[in-house]
Amino acid sequence: MQTLLGAIINGLALGMAYALIAVGYSMVFGVLRLINFSHGSVYAFGAYMVYFFVSLKVGLFPAILIAIVLSGLLALTIVKLALEPLRKKKSIPIATLITTIGMSFIIQNVLSIDYIFGSEKHGFPSLNLFAPIVIGNITIQSSQIIMLVVAVVLLLVLTYVVQKTKIGLAMRAIQQNSRAANMVGVNVNFVISFTFFIGGACAAIAGALIAGYYGIISPTMGSTIGLKAFAAAVVGGIGMLHGAVVGGLVVGVAECLAAQYLGSNVRDPMAFVILILILIIKPTGFFGKKGITKV
Amino acid sequence: MKNRFGSVRENGFLYVFEHFVDFFKWPLVAILGAALICTPNFGFMTPANTRIVIMIILYAMLGMGLNVLIGYTGQVSLGHAGFYGIGAYVCALAMTKLGWPFWPSLLAAGLFAALVGLLLGLPTLRLSGTYLSIVTLGFCEIVQMILKQWESVTNGNYGIRNIPKPYLFGLKLDMKNGGLFYLALALCILTGLACLAIRNSKSGRAFMAIRDDELAATMMGIRTSRYKILAFVISAFITGIGGGIYCVIANSYIEPTSFVFNTSILILSVVIVGGLGTVRGMVFGSALLWLFPQVFRFLNEWRFVIYGVLLVLMMQFRPQGALGWQSTLPFRMSRAARKRLKERGLDAFIPGQGREA
Numbered sequence: 001m002q003t004l005l006g007a008i009i010n011g012l013a014l015g016m017a018y019a020l021i022a023v024g025y026s027m028v029f030g031v032l033r034l035i036n037f038s039h040g041s042v043y044a045f046g047a048y049m050v051y052f053f054v055s056l057k058v059g060l061f062p063a064i065l066i067a068i069v070l071s072g073l074l075a076l077t078i079v080k081l082a083l084e085p086l087r088k089k090k091s092i093p094i095a096t097l098i099t100t101i102g103m104s105f106i107i108q109n110v111l112s113i114d115y116i117f118g119s120e121k122h123g124f125p126s127l128n129l130f131a132p133i134v135i136g137n138i139t140i141q142s143s144q145i146i147m148l149v150v151a152v153v154l155l156l157v158l159t160y161v162v163q164k165t166k167i168g169l170a171m172r173a174i175q176q177n178s179r180a181a182n183m184v185g186v187n188v189n190f191v192i193s194f195t196f197f198i199g200g201a202c203a204a205i206a207g208a209l210i211a212g213y214y215g216i217i218s219p220t221m222g223s224t225i226g227l228k229a230f231a232a233a234v235v236g237g238i239g240m241l242h243g244a245v246v247g248g249l250v251v252g253v254a255e256c257l258a259a260q261y262l263g264s265n266v267r268d269p270m271a272f273v274i275l276i277l278i279l280i281i282k283p284t285g286f287f288g289k290k291g292i293t294k295v
Numbered sequence: 296m297k298n299r300f301g302s303v304r305e306n307g308f309l310y311v312f313e314h315f316v317d318f319f320k321w322p323l324v325a326i327l328g329a330a331l332i333c334t335p336n337f338g339f340m341t342p343a344n345t346r347i348v349i350m351i352i353l354y355a356m357l358g359m360g361l362n363v364l365i366g367y368t369g370q371v372s373l374g375h376a377g378f379y380g381i382g383a384y385v386c387a388l389a390m391t392k393l394g395w396p397f398w399p400s401l402l403a404a405g406l407f408a409a410l411v412g413l414l415l416g417l418p419t420l421r422l423s424g425t426y427l428s429i430v431t432l433g434f435c436e437i438v439q440m441i442l443k444q445w446e447s448v449t450n451g452n453y454g455i456r457n458i459p460k461p462y463l464f465g466l467k468l469d470m471k472n473g474g475l476f477y478l479a480l481a482l483c484i485l486t487g488l489a490c491l492a493i494r495n496s497k498s499g500r501a502f503m504a505i506r507d508d509e510l511a512a513t514m515m516g517i518r519t520s521r522y523k524i525l526a527f528v529i530s531a532f533i534t535g536i537g538g539g540i541y542c543v544i545a546n547s548y549i550e551p552t553s554f555v556f557n558t559s560i561l562i563l564s565v566v567i568v569g570g571l572g573t574v575r576g577m578v579f580g581s582a583l584l585w586l587f588p589q590v591f592r593f594l595n596e597w598r599f600v601i602y603g604v605l606l607v608l609m610m611q612f613r614p615q616g617a618l619g620w621q622s623t624l625p626f627r628m629s630r631a632a633r634k635r636l637k638e639r640g641l642d643a644f645i646p647g648q649g650r651e652a
Binding site for chain 1: 331371372422425426428429430432433434436439440443444451452499555556557560561564567571596597600602603604605608609610611614
């Protein structure tokens with residue numbers, strides 16, 4: 001019983017962090033209809049920036065703030081440098097997909113160059129800022145609580161931005177029909193850049209939280225988690241904020257339970273097992289709306 | 296230069312080049328064939344280089360397999376490493392555990408991968424575009440999990456060791472006598488010819504109709520879901536055979552980590568960089584992507600960064616791939632089609648009549 005509860009709590013905390021990454025995939029998919037494969041490496045970049053600025057002794061919180069801004073800027077660079085020209089040329093979707101994979105390759109391998117950070121793993125400052133809480137037999141690490149609280153607060157803020165502000169309205173308009181949005185005066189390029197910036201910033205926060213929880217970072221840390229978070233976004237219904245949250249939680253809990261009862265090899269693929277089941281039963285995910293194709 | 300091939304200035308380089316190659320087709324094939332047959336005896340073919348050349352041939356073949364799906368039918372798969380892994384494991388297991396000879400094992404690898412392809416192709420009835428890519432991505436991860444988890448059969452993370460070398464008429468094929476090179480080469484050429492045949496067949500035209508406009512294809516009476524599944528099965532079969540070849544060339548040893556997402560991406564890059572929908576492009580793309588890290592060895596870790604830059608630049612300036620171009624050669628009908636038209640007295644519809652006169 002206590003291992004079950006422990007696994008669930010663990011899964012909820014991890015799931016919220018996944019949701020933060022999934023939001024990035026989801027929002028980008030919403031405005032561009034694109035799987036952004038570079039998102040996982042932006043997440044890794046965020047964690048590395050926190051590591052770097054902490055090692056410069058600027059303190060943990062300033063380091064995280066700087067990392068958020070830098071990761072947002074990195075995501076912005078990807079858009080401006082690679083994706084916007086492609087969109088202007090109206091190139092085929094697969095070209096855009098390969099471009100994001102190429103970008104991810106660049107970021108990951110720059111991080112693993114010897115005199116930059118190196119390909120080996122590094123220790124990361126722990127986020128266990130206060131003593132663990134013990135309820136009965138269950139111990140909840142403070143890093144888990146921080147992960148949960150920060151993610152919930154951020155997701156609430158994001159929901160507010162998307163639902164209540166002008167730029168959120170523009171984002172939803174582009175999601176429905178980017179050409180029509182452009183005609184009624186929405187600056188599509190700006191909104192897309194903004195979306196990428198927010199996605200990158202969220203990824204950096206998730207990077208700091210997850211790295212602080214595991215206490216370790218490596219240049220390839222983004223590839224598996226990126227794919228898992230993406231699976232979470234699809235499970236919840238891609239393009240939907242609350243979908244990303246539910247998907248993240250489902251994936252997080254499922255993988256912690258699988259790791260507990262089925263063995264550690266099952267942990268990572270669990271997200272994809274759920275993904276395929278959901279897609280076969282309900283192809284648009286939990287909350288996704290069915291798209292109508294017009295001729 | 297004004298001659299029978301047209302002039303570079305007037306018709307463009309591509310036109311002249313294609314007509315030149317078309318005119319000297321058989322001599323060129325003979326020269327290339329002779330060069331390929333002699334390849335294992337060349338001085339630069341050290342064991343390490345032989346391995347790279349074989350990998351180039353293998354990935355050209357894998358590229359052709361994926362090309363049937365992406366290039367012809369327009370369905371993007373991000374999980375071909377899954378079929379590749381299935382092929383390698385089925386072939387290796389049939390040889391080590393069941394004691395089968397190589398050739399039936401290879402066929403089993405292809406057929407089993409095709410069967411899995413059929414099962415994976417069924418969701419295409421409900422899914423389209425990006426969602427299909429996502430399912431294939433998940434499929435690759437699940438294959439990976441099964442390979443790692445099903446220890447009684449696949450030996451888990453340790454992989455399968457001591458895979459025997461294939462024999463052909465009692466002759467052992469290995470790296471030293473170049474047998475594995477010829478094996479890979481022969482199967483790659485067969486695959487290439489098969490792909491060209493598919494392209495010019497009724498199914499191939501149905502594939503391309505689906506790629507260009509699925510809705511229009513449906514309206515024309517093409518059973519799109521059936522053809523999409525067929526494309527999946529063909530593609531999986533070729534990739535499974537590729538896996539079977541891999542299991543005998545990979546130092547007699549395979550492990551689950553050779554068949555991860557990055558492998559899928561490498562196969563995908565071969566298709567994209569070479570030229571979507573072409574067979575020539577697969578060979579070129581594979582050679583480029585395998586030689587690049589070797590030639591730029593002096594750049595150390597930077598070469599992978601440059602590899603990424605290469606992909607990005609390629610998509611910016613030549614998204615159709617290095618060798619992807621619209622052919623300028625006149626359309627030629629197959630002999631069977633000509634014959635059928637002649638039988639019905641429709642000679643006027645046979646193109647290229649004037650050319651032969």
